[in-house]
Amino acid sequence: MQLLAIGLNHTTAPVEIRERVNFSPERIQAALHDLIERELAQEVVIVSTCNRTELYYGDKNNTAEVIITWLSHYHNIPYQQLQNHLYIYSQASAIRHLLRVACGLNSMILGEPQILGQIKSAYQVARAAGTTSRLLNKLFEHTFSVAKQVRTDTEIGSSPVSVAFAAVRLAQQIFGDLSTQSALLIGAGETIELAARHLHENRLGRMIVANRTVERARQLAKEFAGYAISLEEISLHLAEADIVITSTASPIPIVTAAEIKQAIKIRKHRPIFIVDIAVPRDVEPAAGELEDVYLYSVDDLNEVIQENLRSREQAALKAEEIIDTQVLHFISWWNSLDTIELICHLRERAQDNRHRVVNKAKRMLDNGKSPYEVVDYIAHTLTNTLMHSPCAQLRQAGYDGRDDLVTAARQLFQLPDNT
Known part of the structure; x- marks a missing residue:
């Protein structure tokens, strides 16, 4: 095969x-x-x-x-x-x-x-x-x-190397358990969808999706048991969000520093973690200077990603060593299949011989032969049957100069080397 x-x-x-x-x-x-x-x-x-x-x-x-x-x-x-x-x-x-x-x-x-x-x-x-x-x-x-x-x-999967994954991992570092947190996702493209998936897998408590096209926001929110709003409604829901991840194609900021400041006041200074992945930026940079606001840009995440990528590359070297060893293990198993089949055939032949000799021995006992004579018959017949073919092949190997077969027979039957 x-x-x-x-x-x-x-x-x-x-x-x-x-x-x-x-x-x-x-x-x-x-x-x-x-x-x-x-x-x-x-x-x-x-x-x-x-x-x-x-x-x-x-x-x-x-x-x-x-x-x-x-x-x-x-x-x-x-x-x-x-x-x-x-x-x-x-x-x-x-x-x-x-x-x-x-x-x-x-x-x-x-x-x-x-x-x-x-x-x-x-x-x-x-x-x-x-x-x-x-x-x-x-x-x-x-x-x-x-x-x-x-x-x-290895540490091959422990360090995030995608923007969405890095954003969620940072959120975990800040809040720990996400099951009691709420997230506001702004946009509905591939990066936001991936961020939503990572948040959902980490048991986020509540998700809000905001998008210019509300129907697209509804589709994404429905998949992760969240609810959808329009971009115009963001300021009304901003104070509900512990985590904000935004990635739109807007040419101007969607979320202002003033709106975030008002949200922090409503939240009684409970912190907000914001990841602005968009280029141009969706969040006014001045928001990062506010107390209790953790604002990260795509450049900040890229620094994290590059460091983590170097960590993964080191882990990959160890992973390759594990794989090399496991390939050999599988090949060893695969190579053993033919030997297993050979052993099965050998055992089947031995069982056939045993049945034939035992049946003959039972008939001998039924015909009045002594147990000693029957035992001697069994031992003699089985010995001759088992040894006939190997001995014939070894004799022929000697004639043909097949030293490899002779050496294999010594190893197989654990015979002494008479040289």
Whole structure:
């Protein structure tokens, strides 16, 4: 059985190609079944996200070219155009690649944790579709175990390296438990959506979403059990917010220092943590001079991010060492499969011989033979049966000058070296 990983990602293909090769969730099961039914793979898992599409498959005969041809036809992309963006890994390299992806070492943001959940989902879909067996089941379970070890034994995921994540982590440092805090998110773009997700995952108590288009604010707020307001209503709700994260495309400030000063007064000087990610800025810089206001700009966060990125790069070196060791462990298990099958065949043969000899011995007892004679028959027959083939092969090996077989026999049967 050969193991192959074929795919493309944000480093090998532009978004236009990644979009065309992407498998939507509702199409993955059909694609998996198509590969199996066409006998292009014996086992297969498809991982498809916005930044990568990868196929991990095991098969005894088919080559990477067969899968690339299938991908080309399935997504209606010329073979050569597709091939230019693909990477192909086999055996140990495929194992190492999957481990690196799962640990966030192959991501756009080093160490990001979301990819592990996406891989787990892809594996569950393949298992439900019945397209995994012993090799891929073992590989993906091993992958999840290694990813957990890397997260536990290194600092690869402890330091935020995205603006949204850094903003939420700073909020945690200031307030500790977020379950009793309220957040006002201004804007509804990708960064605000990601910040909302991080806040929700950290059990934020209450969320308000403000946006120029209120309907878009409602969509985002509904996803995270919050409520929506317009930009014009911000001043009415500012005093409710312990945390303010803002990222709009407004050319002028949306929140003034005067409004924040009034909010602080209403809050009886309970602090407000504000992260202004927008460029141009959404919050008047003078607000940062107010007491009980912690105002951070995107430049402030970038300093945090760069420092944390250096920390992750150091952690990544340790993670790579863990992965190298775990690749060897998996290869050792994989190599043992043939030996296990050989042992099973050997035991089956021994059991067949035992049944045959025991049945003959029972008939001998039924016919009046003495127990001593029957025991002697059993010992003599089993010994001859077990030793006949090895002795014949060793004799032939001696004739043929096969010293390797003779040496292996000494080791296998723990015989003394008579040289």
